[in-house]
Amino acid sequence: MATTLHWTLVPRTPSGDTDGSTGRNHLSRRWTTVSFPTIGHFLEDGFVDPAIRSLLDGVKVAGPAVTVRIAENDAYAMNRSLLELYPGAVLVVDMSGDHRHAPVGAVTAAAATAQDAAVVVDDGVATDILELRTTGLPVSARGTSCLTTKRVHSGRSAVNNPVQCGCILVNPGDWVLGDDNGVIVLSPKTAADVLGRALASDAAEPALLARIASGEPLESVLAT
Ligand SMILES: O=C([O-])CC(=O)C(=O)O
Numbered sequence: 022m023a024t025t026l027h028w029t030l031v032p033r034t035p036s037g038d039t040d041g042s043t044g045r046n047h048l049s050r051r052w053t054t055v056s057f058p059t060i061g062h063f064l065e066d067g068f069v070d071p072a073i074r075s076l077l078d079g080v081k082v083a084g085p086a087v088t089v090r091i092a093e094n095d096a097y098a099m100n101r102s103l104l105e106l107y108p109g110a111v112l113v114v115d116m117s118g119d120h121r122h123a124p125v126g127a128v129t130a131a132a133a134t135a136q137d138a139a140v141v142v143d144d145g146v147a148t149d150i151l152e153l154r155t156t157g158l159p160v161s162a163r164g165t166s167c168l169t170t171k172r173v174h175s176g177r178s179a180v181n182n183p184v185q186c187g188c189i190l191v192n193p194g195d196w197v198l199g200d201d202n203g204v205i206v207l208s209p210k211t212a213a214d215v216l217g218r219a220l221a222s223d224a225a226e227p228a229l230l231a232r233i234a235s236g237e238p239l240e241s242v243l244a245t
C-alpha cells in the first residue's frame with residue numbers, strides 16, 4: 022500500500038523568525054533532505070527509546086519542541102501546552118512515567134492541527150487511534166489505550182520546562198526529528214553541527230550501493 026510522507030511545515034517561531042540562511046526555518050527545510058538514520062552514524066545521544074513509535078505509517082517530520090510534563094492524569098496541562106503550539110512545532114509529552122493514561126486523542130490532535138503543529142511525541146500511550154489516522158497528525162507513542170487523562174489539576178505538571186521523553190532530556194526549542202524508524206532530539210547546536218555531515222554521507226551512499234550492485238568484490242568495497 023502506498024504511504025504518504027507527512028512533512029513538517031516550515032516552522033515560524035513564536036518570535037516570527039524568518040531567517041533565510043542560518044535560522045530555524047532554514048534548518049527545517051534542510052532536514053527534509055537528510056535521512057534521519059544517517060544521524061545515527063555520527064551521534065550516540067538523543068535517540069528516544071525505540072518503544073516510542075509512530076502510530077501512522079509514512080511519517081517524516083522535523084520541528085522545534087514545545088514541552089509538557091503531565092502528572093497525576095492532569096488533562097488541563099495538556100490543554101495549556103496546546104495553546105503554546107505554533108506552526109511546525111513538535112509537542113513533546115512527558116507522562117511522568119505513567120504509561121497507562123492517554124493524554125493524546127482526537128480532540129488533542131484536532132487542537133494541535135488547528136495550531137499547525139507538526140507532530141506529537143508522547144512518552145506514554147495515545148487513544149482514539151481511528152480518529153488519529155483520519156486526522157493525519159503524526160503521533161508517536163508507546164502504544165494505545167482506552168484509559169485517558171482526567172479533568173484534574175496537578176501542581177507537578179508544567180509547560181515548556183525541560184522534560185524527559187523516552188529516556189532523553191528535551192528542552193523547549195530542541196530539534197525533534199521523527200520518522201518510521203524512531204525519534205531523535207538534538208540541541209540546536211548539535212543539530213547544526215551534524216546536519217552537514219549527514220547530508221554529505223547521504224550524498225556519498227548511492228555510489229557505494231552502485232558499487233555493490235555492480236558486483237564489485239565486497240572485500241574492496243567494505244572497509245575492514
Ligand atoms: O482527553 C484525553 O485525555 C485524550 C483524548 O481523548 C482526546 O484528546 O480526545
Ligand SMILES: [Mg+2]
Binds near residue numbers: 148
Ligand atoms: Mg478523545
